[in-house]
Structure formats: structure tokens, C-alpha cells
Amino acid sequence: xxxxxxxxxxxxxxxxxxxxxxxxxxxxxxxxxxxxxxxxxxxxxxxxxxxxxxxxxxxxxxxxxxxxxxxxxxxxxxxxxxxxxxxxxxxxxxxxxxxxxxxxxxxxxxxxxxxxxxxxxxxxxxxxxxxxxxxxxxxxxxxxxxxxxxxxxxxxxxxxxxxxxxxxxxxxxxxxxxxxxxxxxxxxxxxxxxxxxxxxxxxxxxxxxxxxxxxxxxxxxxxxxxxxxxxxxxxxxxxxxxxxxxxxxxxxxxxxxxxxxxxxxxxxxxxxxxxxxxxxxxxxxxxxxxxxxxxxxxxxxxxxxxxxxxxxxxxxxxxxxxxxxxxxxxxxxxxxxxxxxxxxxxxxxxxxxxxxxxxxx
Amino acid sequence: xxxxxxxxxxxxxxxxxxxxxxxxxxxxxxxxxxxxxxxxxxxxxxxxxxxxxxxxxxxxxxxxxxxxxxxxxxxxxxxxxxxxxxxxxxxxxxxxxxxxxxxxxxxxxxxxxxxxxxxxxxxxxxxxxxxxxxxxxxxxxxxxxxxxxxxxxxxxxxxxxxxxxxxxxxxxxxxxxxxxxxxxxxxxxxxxxxxxxxxxxxxxx
Numbered sequence: 001x002x003x004x005x006x007x008x009x010x011x012x013x014x015x016x017x018x019x020x021x022x023x024x025x026x027x028x029x030x031x032x033x034x035x036x037x038x039x040x041x042x043x044x045x046x047x048x049x050x051x052x053x054x055x056x057x058x059x060x061x062x063x064x065x066x067x068x069x070x071x072x073x074x075x076x077x078x079x080x081x082x083x084x085x086x087x088x089x090x091x092x093x094x095x096x097x098x099x100x101x102x103x104x105x106x107x108x109x110x111x112x113x114x115x116x117x118x119x120x121x122x123x124x125x126x127x128x129x130x131x132x133x134x135x136x137x138x139x140x141x142x143x144x145x146x147x148x149x150x151x152x153x154x155x156x157x158x159x160x161x162x163x164x165x166x167x168x169x170x171x172x173x174x175x176x177x178x179x180x181x182x183x184x185x186x187x188x189x190x191x192x193x194x195x196x197x198x199x200x201x202x203x204x205x206x207x208x209x210x211x212x213x214x215x216x217x218x219x220x221x222x223x224x225x226x227x228x229x230x231x232x233x234x235x236x237x238x239x240x241x242x243x244x245x246x247x248x249x250x251x252x253x254x255x256x257x258x259x260x261x262x263x264x265x266x267x268x269x270x271x272x273x274x275x276x277x278x279x280x281x282x283x284x285x286x287x288x289x290x291x292x293x294x295x296x297x298x299x300x301x302x303x304x305x306x307x308x309x310x311x312x313x314x315x316x317x318x319x320x321x322x323x324x325x326x327x328x329x330x331x332x333x334x335x336x337x338x339x340x341x342x343x344x345x346x347x348x349x350x351x352x353x354x355x356x357x358x359x360x361x
Numbered sequence: 362x363x364x365x366x367x368x369x370x371x372x373x374x375x376x377x378x379x380x381x382x383x384x385x386x387x388x389x390x391x392x393x394x395x396x397x398x399x400x401x402x403x404x405x406x407x408x409x410x411x412x413x414x415x416x417x418x419x420x421x422x423x424x425x426x427x428x429x430x431x432x433x434x435x436x437x438x439x440x441x442x443x444x445x446x447x448x449x450x451x452x453x454x455x456x457x458x459x460x461x462x463x464x465x466x467x468x469x470x471x472x473x474x475x476x477x478x479x480x481x482x483x484x485x486x487x488x489x490x491x492x493x494x495x496x497x498x499x500x501x502x503x504x505x506x507x508x509x510x511x512x513x514x515x516x517x518x519x520x521x522x523x524x525x526x527x528x529x530x531x532x533x534x535x536x537x538x539x540x541x542x543x544x545x546x547x548x549x550x551x552x553x554x555x556x557x558x559x560x561x562x563x564x565x566x
Contacts, residue, residue: 003500003558011526012501013490017425018415018432026407029429030436037437 086111088125090132095119095149104135109351119151124164128319131353139185142167146316148177156184164316165282175252176289178282180245187224187256218246221253230257244270244277251286260294271307284308285317288324298332319345323354330361406439410452414460420524421464421517423485423505427471434463461517461535468513483509500558507557511550518543519550 006012083093088111092101099118105111109129113122115136124132124143134141136150136157146164150157159168160182168175170186177183216239217232230253233240240250251266267290270283288304291297305325309318326341342358349355411432418431438459485505489498508516514536521532522543533543 003504003555006497006500007523012504012524013493013497014420014423014488014501014524015490016412016416016419017428017487018412018419022415022429022432023407023411026411026432026436027404029433030440033433034437034440 086113088127088130088132090125091123093121093123095121095151109353115150115157119149121147121149123147126164126316128349129351138170140169142169143316146179156186158182158184173256175256176282176286178248178279180279181248183222183252184224187226217253218249221249226253226256229253230259230262240266242269242273244274244279244283248279248283251283255286255290255294260290263290264295271304271311275311281308281312281315281317281321284311285321285324288321288328292324292328292331298328299334302328302332302334302337319349319352320354322348323352323358326358326361403440406452407436410439410456411436413453414456417457417460417525418464418467419488421461421520422467423488423508424483425487427467431460431463431467435459438463457535458537461521462537465513465517468516472513503558504554507554508550510557511553514538515546515550515553518546519554522547523551 082099083091085091086103087106090111092113094101096118099120100116101120102114102116103111104114110131110133112133112135115134120134122132122134122143124146126146132143134143134150139157139159141148141150141159143164143166146166147162148164148166149160149162151160159166159177161177161179163179165176165178168177168183168185173186175183175185175187217229220226220229220232233250233253240246247266247270251263251270254260254262254266264287267283267287270277271280271287274280284304285308288301288308291304292301302325305321305328308321309325312318322341322345326338326345329335329338329341338361342361345352345358346355414432414435415428418428418435419425422428422431435456439456483506485502486498488505489501493501508519511519518532518536518538521527521535522529527535529540529543529547532547533540536543536546538546
């Protein structure tokens with residue numbers, strides 16, 4: 001039996017083991033099998049639910065999300081913690097009994113949620129093609145991949161970032177927070193009486209000792225009193241420690257009190273002086289924004305956005321930084337650079353949030 | 362208005378090079394359904410594609426008892442998965458892909474049962490086309506016994522190429538692997554088949 005010779009003549013001839021009667025019988029078989037499978041799935045789901053309830057009831061501590069953030073202190077206690085997963089794998093943990101989170105929109109490019117009340121922690125799966133947003137009052141928090149908490153106490157949502165970076169936007173302004181930073185938004189223009197706003201604390205202590213804190217610019221900054229904080233820095237600039245947390249906070253103070261040139265000094269120091277720090281890419285990115293939007297120095301801004309990409313090529317800000325580099329280069333008249341940056345963005349993120357705009361660039 | 366196919370009894374499929382199996386209509390070559398495909402009912406799909414699915418499953422599995430299970434699985438998937446119009450317009454390739462996947466699962470289950478010696482003994486004598494001569498019928502049965510000794514992936518690739526008559530590119534597509542991988546799998550299975558047939562031929566002489 002020479003298989004080679006036979007196959008040269010054509011495929012082997014095999015008779016389908018099937019007849020018209022089987023075709024006629026098939027719909028009933030399929031429906032019956034479908035019902036059986038649905039029943040099996042329902043039984044399995046009920047069993048799993050019963051098991052989960054049993055575990056929850058017998059061992060509530062075991063069900064609590066591990067390493068609950070500091071903001072969880074605002075909740076009524078671990079027994080009230082609840083969590084759910086979104087379609088993209090991101091997880092939302094409700095940190096208090098009164099927490100209310102609504103999923104407004106869920107597509108492959110945008111997940112939009114709304115924190116109506118209470119506190120919640122968002123552990124967002126990284127996906128450069130998708131934007132994850134949390135709305136709370138007038139504030140919108142946008143992320144690409146990170147973990148952060150939002151507490152809504154009264155009218156001012158408070159955002160605390162555990163990992164990655166987020167952009168907080170409100171009418172007339174925006175802020176960028178990186179890991180360890182927190183703040184209440186929109187920031188207040190002037191110092192306000194200390195209200196019972198924060199039963200929560202930031203995730204990382206960006207300030208010094210409590211005694212020092214009480215009289216320093218940091219406390220003013222954390223209350224959102226940036227103008228007063230800037231004045232305080234001006235009186236004793238040596239108070240700004242040469243380390244990323246303090247420099248970033250000082251940059252926020254300068255920027256939000258409308259002293260962009262001062263802000264660039266602090267931001268440059270973080271980006272250039274601490275390139276391995278996790279806040280360095282955010283510093284470079286923010287530097288680019290300040291140079292572009294507040295100071296009109298587009299060419300320098302393009303360089304800063306480039307630096308943000310170089311510091312964290314796979315970081316959550318990389319795609320935005322690339323898009324902004326294209327925009328800044330265009331504004332600076334560097335057309336070839338703008339074209340290249342836009343082309344690279346479209347190559348890396350063909351359906352990214354800036355793709356449409358950059359195609360027109 | 363959709364055209365009616367002849368009854369499945371008339372759909373006896375004997376593949377020849379370049380022929381599209383189990384779908385002998387004018388639109389078969391394109392793989393598209395007729396105009397107004399979105400209006401096609403599940404009943405139409407059963408009539409049109411059950412023989413096609415069964416033909417692929419038969420060629421891959423070689424065992425009648427498993428073919429009906431695979432056809433059933435494929436149509437259960439079709440009830441849930443063939444909803445979008447663009448899928449419906451490419452129903453033929455959709456059915457082929459899902460049939461190959463389902464058959465692959467069946468082969469793996471079979472391999473598992475064989476570890477415990479619980480797999481059914483192979484019955485490949487009925488497989489050949491009745492029009493085939495006795496030597497070809499022996500060859501087909503022997504080929505399928507040889508294929509029982511190769512991995513599911515290699516078996517599926519070889520069958521799609523040499524029994525189903527698919528091109529190398531389509532074989533790779535259906536196996537969901539690269540062209541090079543498909544070639545490698547076909548070659549690996551072919552070596553086993555060839556060795557078995559040569560040993561059988563020598564023994565016969």
C-alpha cells in the first residue's frame with residue numbers, strides 16, 4: 001500500500017457517517033442537551049453560591065480583600081466590606097456600608113463608574129486601549145492601570161492612590177496623583193476652617209511629624225489651601241525637602257496657586273534627580289503639561305513628554321505622553337517630530353482614546 | 362428567498378482536490394450563504410450544515426459513536442454563538458472551525474479514557490466510501506489505526522490536509538496555528554502513517 005502514490009491522486013475517500021434521519025433528529029437532541037447543560041450549570045451556580053455564603057458566614061475575615069487601603073478606616077468595619085468584579089477584570093471594593101457605586105458604561109475602550117456615596121477602592125486592570133473613569137460629584141478620576149480609593153464625604157471627593165497614577169479632573173482644573181499621594185478635589189482656593197472632612201488619612205505620609213505638620217505648608221496644601229501654602233513655602237523655602245514626595249507636593253502647591261514657573265523647578269528636580277523613583281514619570285508628564293499649557297513653551301514640553309515615556313515606557317502615562325509629545329511638537333512647529341510621534345501612537349494604540357485626534361494631526 | 366438544498370442523502374461527500382465539502386451549491390466556493398442569510402432559521406442551519414459538520418467530524422474522528430456527539434455540541438454552540446450577521450454570512454467557516462475544535466476535544470477525551478483502557482475499540486471498516494475498491498478500504502482503515510497513535514493536533518492536521526482535502530493555508534487556519542506548525546504536524550503524522558502502512562504491506566507480503 002503506497003500512501004504517497006495514493007495521496008498524489010487526491011484525498012482519501014471517507015464516507016460521512018451521517019444520514020437524513022440523524023439530521024431530522026438533531027434539533028430535539030440539541031434542545032434536550034441544552035436544557036441538561038443549563039440545569040447542570042444552574043445547580044453548579046447554586047452550589048457555588050451556597051458555598052460562598054457558607055464561607056462568608058463562617059469566616060467573614062477570610063473574605064475581606066487583603067491589604068485593604070487606609071481609606072477603609074472610613075468604613076463601618078470589615079464585615080461590611082463588599083467587592084465585585086467588572087467585565088475587564090478590574091475589582092471594586094465598597095469600603096463602607098453606605099457605599100454606592102454604579103457602573104454607567106462598560107465597553108472595550110471605556111469603563112465609566114460613578115461613586116454616589118461612601119468610599120470605594122478601585123483595583124484597575126492595566127489596559128492601554130481602555131480608559132477607566134470614576135465620577136464622584138464634580139470630579140472625574142481617569143486611570144489606565146492602578147489601584148486607588150475614592151471617598152465621598154460631603155461635596156468633596158477624596159482620592160488616594162496606592163499604585164500607578166491617576167488624573168483627577170474637575171471643572172476648570174485637573175491634577176495628577178501618583179502612588180502614595182492623595183487629595184480632596186476640587187481644591188479649595190483659600191484656607192477653610194477645618195471641617196470634619198476627613199475621617200480618612202492619605203495612604204502615605206507625605207508630611208513630617210505631627211508637630212511640624214501643624215504649622216507647615218504641607219498641612220495647608222493637604223487642605224487644598226494652595227495659595228497660603230505657597231506663601232508659607234516662600235517664607236521658608238528650605239522646608240521643601242529634596243525628596244520626591246515633598247517636591248511633588250510643592251510642585252502641586254506652586255502649580256495650583258498659579259506659579260507655574262516655580263512648579264517646573266520642583267518637577268524637573270524629581271524627573272531629573274530621581275529618575276528611578278516611581279513618581280518620576282508623573283513629574284515629567286506634569287512638567288510637560290505646565291510648560292505647554294501654562295507657559296507656552298511647546299518645544300520644552302515635547303521634551304518633557306518624551307522624558308515621561310523614557311522613564312516608564314510601559315507605564316500608565318506612556319500613551320498619553322506620546323500623544324502629548326505629538327501635540328506639543330506640532331505647536332512648536334516641529335512637524336516631522338509631531339508626525340513621527342503621532343504615527344508611533346497610532347501604531348501602538350490604534351484604538352486609543354487619542355487616536356482619532358492624532359489621525360487628523 | 363433562500364434556495365433549498367437537496368436532502369442530505371444526496372449530499373454524500375466525496376472530496377476531490379479543490380472541491381468544497383458538503384455544500385454543493387453555487388455559493389459554496391465563497392463560503393457564503395445565499396442572499397437574505399440573516400433570515401435563515403435554525404432549522405435551515407441544521408439541514409444545511411449538519412451533514413457538513415458530520416463530514417468533518419467523521420474524517421477527524423473516524424468513529425460513528427463520537428460524530429453525533431460532536432454535531433450536537435457544534436449546534437449547541439451555534440445556538441449561542443451564531444447570532445451576529447457577519448458570523449452568519451460566514452457560517453460555513455464558522456462551522457468548520459467549531460467542528461475542528463470540538464473534534465479535538467473529543468480526541469483528547471478519548472486519549473484520556475484510553476489511559477484507563479476504557480476507550481472504545483476502533484471500528485474503521487465502515488469509513489471508506491462504498492465506491493472505493495477493497496485495497497483503498499483496507500488502506501483507509503489502516504491509516505486511521507495509525508492515526509490513533511499520533512497526537513490529536515497532528516491527527517487533525519493530517520486529516521484536514523489528506524482526507525478533507527484542505528489547502529495547507531486552510532489547514533493552518535482551521536488548526537489555529539501557523540503554516541509552519543501545520544506543516545510540521547502533518548509531516549509528523551505522515552511519518553507514522555507511512556511507517557504503519559509499509560509495515561502492514563511488508564507483513565502482507
